[in-house]
Each structure stands twice: as C-alpha cells, then as structure tokens.
Amino acid sequence: MFHLILTACIAGSSEDCAPILLPEAETGTRTECEAQAERIADAWLKDRSGLIGAGTECQPTEELTALPLQQVAPGIHVYLGDPVQMEDSADGKIANLGAVIGEASVAVIDTGVSRAQGQELYAAIRRLTDLPVSHVILTHMHPDHALGTSVFKEAGAEILGHAAMPMALDVRAQSYLDSIARLYSPEEVIGTEITLPDRTVADRDSIDLGGRGLSLQAASTAHTDNDLTAFDEATGTLFAGDLVFRELAPVIDGSLIGWLEWLEVSPKPTPRVIVPGHGAVTDSWAVAIGPQTEFLTALRDATREAIAAGAPMSEAVPQITKSLQDKNDAWNSFSETAARDATAAYKELEWE
Template identity: 85%
Template sequence: MFHLILTACIAGSPEDCAPILLPEAEAGTRAECEARAERIIDLWLKDRSGLTGAGAECRSTEELPALPLQQVAPGIHVYIGDPVQMEESADGRIANLGVVIGEASVAVIDTGVSRAQGQELHAAIRRLTDLPVSHVILTHMHPDHVLGSSVFKEAGAEILGHAAMPMALDVRAQGYLDSVARLYPPEEVIGTGITLPDRVVEDRDRIDLGGRSLSLRAEGTAHTDNDLTVFDPETATLFTGDLVFRELAPVIDGSLIGWLQWLEVPPRPVPRLIVPGHGPVTDSWTEAIGPQAEFLTALRDATRDAIAAGVPMSDAVPRITKALQDKQDAWNSFPQTAARDATAAYKELEWE
C-alpha cells in the first residue's frame, strides 16, 4: 500500500517543516497514489493558511515511521506511552493507545498527543491490516490522548466520546494547542488540531467491527467529567483510559470522591486484561487499581484533616503534599502532581 506524504512548513518559517500523511490518497499502487495527490494536497492546505507545501511523494507502508505496538490479546494491540508528565517528555507521547481489529474494520482507542503520533499509529495499523479504521474512541479530553485524531477523521473514521467531552474539549482547545506548541519542537506538532467527536455516548453504546463488537460506557465524574471506558467481550479486555494510572502519579481533573467511588466497584464482567491510560497492562484488577486507590484515599484523608483544622488552602497544599511523601517513590512525576491534586482536593472537599 502507498501513502501520500506532504512536507508542510510553517508559513514564513521554511526551516520548520514536518511530514504530513494524507490518508485520503492511500492506494494499492504508487501511480494511483500520485494521481490523487494534487487534489488532496490543495484541499488540505486550503483551510490551513499558516502552512505551506514544500513537496510531496508517495511512500510504501514499510517506509513510514510507525509506533511500536504490542499484541496483548488476539486482535488487540497497544502502544505503551512513557509514564511521565508531558512537561518531562521530549515529545509528549506519554499515553497508552489501543487498536482493536475486527473482521471488517478497526477501532482505535485514543490517538496521542499530536498529528505526528496519530500518523505513526495509522502507519502501525497499516503494517497489521489493510482494513479501514471505522471508529476512533476517545477516553477523555486530555491532549496526550486526543490530538492525533485528525488523520483518522480524514481517513473516514467516526470519532466517539463521552457526552460531556465536546464542550470540555472545545473550552480547553486553544490552551492545549498552545501547550504542545510550547513544549515540543515544530516537527512534532505541525498539523496538530482539535477534532471533536462526531457521536457522543450518553450512557452505553456498542460498535460493530464485523464479527467483533466493543461496549462503551460513559462514566460519572472521576478523573474528568468525560471519562469513557471500552470493553472487548471477546477477550474480556477493558480499556480504562485515565481512570487507571499505573507508575505515573494520578491527576485529578474531575472529582476525587467520584473517582474513589468508581474504584470501589469492580467492573462487571470482571476483565481478564486491563489497559490503563498510563503504565503497563495487567491481568489483575487489584494490581491495576491498588496503589492508585491507596494514593487517592490518603489524599482525601489528609485534605479532610487540613480542612477540619481550619488550615487555609495556601498552607494546606504543602501540608497535604508532605503527608503523602511516603508514597513518592511509587510514582513518577510525584512532586508537581501531588501539589496539583492537593489543590483540587481542597477545593472539592472544603464544601463537604
């Protein structure tokens, strides 16, 4: 299979360029790909006045950079991100991403921090199968999980997310884009944009990949107010998104109490394999959530103690963080995350 690669440069800064994969030109032969190139390039650049084209070529699948995917169950492949915060990463590729292959099509679960990462995920899928990517499921709004979606949208995939996600992502969109542009070099972020869901999940939904279906569930406010889980009944694999953190310190952007309530109730059916939002895959629910539940419980208790003692938030945050120090060695990116979580917990719990 052959793929159209456009070299796109920032207008007025011709040294800042990046390869852009344009999936609509995908073809079985180089000649077919080249025949489609001019029209597709013109359409893609038309609405991107900040970018200019600097040449294009059609490349075979084997020539494209591709994310390393691990097969964790039959038909299920996972990219394992580096479990640190985005500020500590050279390219922001910190989140776990999933691929589920059915008989007729493919579903992608989260797309990464940039178009560049989304393109490499697309290339990795093409090394596995020529089946179309019919669905992209976004587990929540955070940039490390959603900013690679545009390449799949252009390839014809339907984008799905929690019912609260469109508003939550739209409000934060420019901040997320500014953040990745500040943190990472231009070649990592050129072409990256916001892709909102085409369809939302209010409660539960199911998608069909041909001989294989996935169950989607919109969860209550926990890590965020738009967390979505994905379950593959065929292998009993559960994709939790950031409702489960492993190795990377958990971040509260929703409700501490809601998150603890979610952790108290094991999923039904009990999964045989859990793919967390960050950190290694595991076959044990207890192993998946144990350290996180302990961390969040200690955070809740220390925060309640500070509030009960009448400590103002400015003094309470370092006090709460200090109370959690015995857990520091268990988590990457602990100092900055613990302080942020202490602030979020105080704001929530002071109104109990």
C-alpha cells in the first residue's frame, strides 16, 4: 500500500515544514498514488491559508514513520506515552493511545497531541492491517489525547466523544493550539487542528467492528466533565482514559468528589486488562486505581482540614501541598500538579 505525503510549510518560512500524510490518496500502487497526488494535496491546502506546499511523495507503508505499538490482548494494540506533563516532554507524546482490530474495521482510542502523532498512529495501524479505521473514541478533551484526530477524520472514521465534549473542547480550542505551538517545534505541530465529535454519548453506546464490539460509557464529572471509557467485550480490556492515572500525578479538571465517587464503584464486568490514560497497563483493578485513590483521598482530607481551620486559599494551597509531600516519590511531575490540584480542590470544597 502507498500513501501520499505532502510537505507543508508555514507561509513565509520555507524552513518550518512538516510531512502531512493524506489518507484519501491511499492506494495499492505508487502509480495510482502519484496520479492523484496534486489534486488531493491542492484540495487539502486550499482551506489552510497559513500553509503552502513544497512537494509530494508517495511512500510505501513500511517507510512511514510509525508509533511503536504493543499488543496487550488479542487484537488490542497500545502506544504507551511518556508519563510526564506536557511541559516536561520534548514532543507532547505523553498519553496512552489504542487500536482495536475487528474483523471488518478498526477503532482508535485517543489520537495524541498533534496531527504528527495522529499520523504516526495511523501508520502503525497500517503496518498491522489494511482494514478501514471506522471509529475514533476520544476519552476526553485534553490536548494530549485529542489533537491528532483530523487524519482519521480524513480517512473516513466517525469521531465519538462524551456529550459534554464538543462544548468543552470548542471553548478551549485556541488555547490548546497556542499551548502546543509554544511548547513544541513547528515540525511537531504543523497541520494540527481541532476536530469535534460527529456523535456523542450521554450515557451508554456501543460500536461493532465485526466480530467484536466496544461498549462506551460516559462518566459524571470526575477528571473532567467529559470522560468516556471504552470496554472491549472480546478480551475484557478497559480503556479508562484519564479516569485512571498511573505514574503521572493525577490532574483535576472536573470534580475531586466526583472522581472519588467514580473510583468507589468497580466496573462491571471486572476488566481483565486496564489501559490507563497514562502509565503502565495492568491486569488488576486494585493495582490500577490504588495509588490514585490514596492520593485523591489525602488531597480531599487535607483540603477539608485547611478550610475548617479558616485558612484562605493563598495559605491553604501551600499547606495542602506540603501535607502531600510523602507521596512525591510515587508520581512524576508531582510538585506542579499537587499545587494545581490543591487549588482546584479548595475551590470545589469551600462550598461544601
């Protein structure tokens, strides 16, 4: 199989360029790919006035830059991100991403921090199968999980997310794009766009990949207000998104109390494989959520204590953060995240 690669450059800067994989031109031969290259490249550039083309090339699948995927269960392949905060990463590839291969099609769970990473995930899937990517499931709106979606949309996939995700992502869109442009090189972010869900899940839904199904469940406000999990019935694999953090310190962008309530109820059926949003895959639910539950519980208790003592937020946040220092060695990016979480917790719990 051959794939069209457009070299796209920032207008007025011939040095700031990146390869753009255009899946519409995917063909069985180089000749077929080259025959439609100019038309497809021009059409893609037409609506992107800030970019100009600097040539095209048709590459075989084996020459594409691809993410390393690990098979964690039959037909389940996972990219394990570097479990640090985006500010501590050279390229933002910090989130775990997944691919579920059925008999008829493929589902992708989260797409990464940029179009570049989305393309590398697409290439990795193409090294495994020629089946179409029919669905993308976005576990929540955060940029490290959701900004690589456009390449899959162009490939014909239906994009699914929590019912609250379109608004949540739309209002943060420009700040997310500005953030990755500030943190990473132009080559890493050129072509990155916001892609909203085509279909949303308010409670439960399911998709069929042929011979296997994925069950989707929307959570109440927890890590964010738009968390969505995906469960592969064939293998018992749960893609928990950022409802489960391992190694990287948990970040509250929704509700501390809501998150703890979600953690109190074990999923049914009990998953045999848990893929967290960050950190290592495990086959134990207790192992998956134990340290995170301990951290969030300690955060809740310390925050309530500071509020009960009458400490204003400016004094309470350092006190709460200090009380959590015994957990510092258990988490990456702990200091910055603990202070942020203490602020979020105080704002939530002062109104109890």
